[in-house]
Amino acid sequence: MEKIIEITQNFPKKISRRSLLGGAATAAVAIVQSASGQIFQKGISESKIYDDPTKRFGTPAGEIGTRSPFIKSVKKFSDISSRSPLQDFYGIITPSDLHFERHHAGVPAIDPSKHELLIHGLVEKPMIFTLADLKRFPSVSRIAFLECSGNFRGGKENLTPQEICGLTSQSEWTGVKLSTLFREVGIKPNASWFLAEGGDAAIMTRSIPAQKGWDDAIIAYAQNGEPLRPEQGFPVRLFLPGWEGNTNVKWLRRLELSDAPYYTREETSKYTESIKDGKIRMFSFDMDARSIITFPSYPQQVEKGWIEIRGLAWSGRGKVIKVEVSTNAGKNWQLAKLNDPILDKAHVQFRHLWQWKGEETEILSRVTDETGYTQPTLKQLFEARGSDSGYHINPITAWQIKKDGKVLFKAESFR
């Protein structure tokens, strides 16, 4: 028996019905898997897809689950990154295969049995831990977001949530607390920073204050209940809750304790931002609070009547305290409902019921976190920093609702 894995091309019903009358029964092209495990492309008849499923024995149980062939939820990718389809998500967990990616020299192929983590520098006892060693230590799991600090696109109306800010995702991360390993190697009192180094072809490095290691850093080896995906650092990565994505070094092979930062390329030439008076801000670790309405959004079209506005909100500095929604272009704001759980440094789902009567308007959301920080407008950000700032741009996102129900991103420009 063949199992449909994915429908790659779905012919419109009208045309296929007509062609069915003429004897040509192909309604779609699908990727199917045979009972022996072979995967191939095949034309699928309309009857096979649309007939009564109660009249036919279904697909037997298999080794690995699949998405419905009717669901096509994919990342949008370039050579160096791929963005999560935020508009497709429900709840707060990002499916692991849809977690955003950003890497600097591709995804390395690492044999976990050969991968080791070296911790040295200002320590009493330089040590090497195999993956098996790391898994023997007391473990910790937490749900937290991970966001690239370059997570902003704008400039045109036909942008989806995925294109605007799809470089954020959320998982349950499991591993060993870095503080546990700090005690194991005995870090010296003057060790104020550490260098984290990846085992990819960029041998990517970042300097991290040692305090973050004592606070909440995790040496993670699992994500959403399974070993890390290669794109997320298999077999082991640094996870720094609330901190800019790049500091969460993947394919982690080495930590060196130091009394000063190293000023590596990724913390000087990149991941720094111009602010006012010709200054450049560096070591901008915290991700500022942000929210985005993911429904309704471009390219959806809404109908008059009740609409549940839905979205995600998060802060790298702690918990989300409130999300406000405006349905009249920012003139008035109302408190949105927050769906449990509301976790520290985590995506939170918000929703707000709105009765749309067909008027042209704009809908917006803004989040406030437990430090009292409220998500700014793009104009406020540029006023505070100047318009040349390339990272940590977290503006309020507005969607225009047109009279015919079309939804468009409100592109702003102050440059």
Place this chain on the structure above:
Amino acid sequence: MKVFLFFTFSFLNTIWYLKPPIQTSKHSQFKSNKIDSTHTFGFGRKATHAEIERLDIDVRPDGKGLPKGEGISAMGKVIFDNKCVACHGAGGIGGVSGSLVTNKNPTDKKKEKTIGNYWPYATTVFDYIRRAMPFNEPNSLTNEEVYHLTAYLLNANEIIDAKTVINAQTLPKIVMPAHKMFVPDDRKGGVEIK
């Protein structure tokens, strides 16, 4: 009567909550230990000097980590024209991977961020080339070649002259033009937008 019952039940509820059903102090099998936060476990093995040497390739601004060897701009230009020019452009200007050298006669208004106008430490040039370049052959250059390329890029950005020899002693002493522009992050949350 209904009102009376309601109060009675809520009162009982209160008492129930005040007295937890399990007295953990008397039933030690229900207590979790506190070993997590204080212990060491003896997992892993001590790293040897050779194991550390093999991986420890980082370089700090104070020169810690710079290897033996030296380089000059003229030698660096030969390597650059052979291995780097395809991505970084002739003379380090205008390549698909971005300019490394400041263009003194830009054709558009956009100011490209280069080693000459944006990098705060010269040691980072050496460290980054050695760990990640060339893009299609990462980790393939000798230390001597990396010193030559560093000299070439600093000279092309008019930070050193053509005769300056770059080595572990001279490289940390170079003051980069952009150094004074960098400030640490001062965002702390709260009401202020920074």
